[in-house]
Amino acid sequence: MAFPSKPLEGEHFVVNEDEVPVGEMFQFEIQGDKHIPYILIHLEEDQWRAFEQKCTHLTCAVRYSREENKIECPCHNGWFSADTGEVLQGPPPRPLPQLEVVVRDGKVYVKEEEPQNA
Numbered sequence: 001m002a003f004p005s006k007p008l009e010g011e012h013f014v015v016n017e018d019e020v021p022v023g024e025m026f027q028f029e030i031q032g033d034k035h036i037p038y039i040l041i042h043l044e045e046d047q048w049r050a051f052e053q054k055c056t057h058l059t060c061a062v063r064y065s066r067e068e069n070k071i072e073c074p075c076h077n078g079w080f081s082a083d084t085g086e087v088l089q090g091p092p093p094r095p096l097p098q099l100e101v102v103v104r105d106g107k108v109y110v111k112e113e114e115p116q117n118a
């Protein structure tokens with residue numbers, strides 16, 4: 001399967017904050033038992049999102065569309081929310097897996113999302 005088999009442990013440095021302008025996307029990988037590609041999106045000042053770069057339909061590479069403010073899978077016209085990763089259109093059966101983004105001292109890190117308390 002193309003998806004990670006276990007949760008990401010700890011924080012992982014991605015990029016310096018000033019290297020990704022607002023409205024832009026940055027591609028990165030995290031190595032573990034598999035190499036998993038991700039995208040980091042600088043939505044607005046102090047708003048960052050990180051998602052797995054593989055569409056949940058057939059694992060095509062997704063990309064952020066600044067004009068649409070959505071994440072696009074060009075293979076089968078699938079669209080995801082750039083804010084939540086939820087499916088907006090097309091064949092993807094599930095939201096994009098998301099990481100939590102932490103910005104500290106001008107550096108951007110990602111980590112596994114904390115479980116939401118019900």
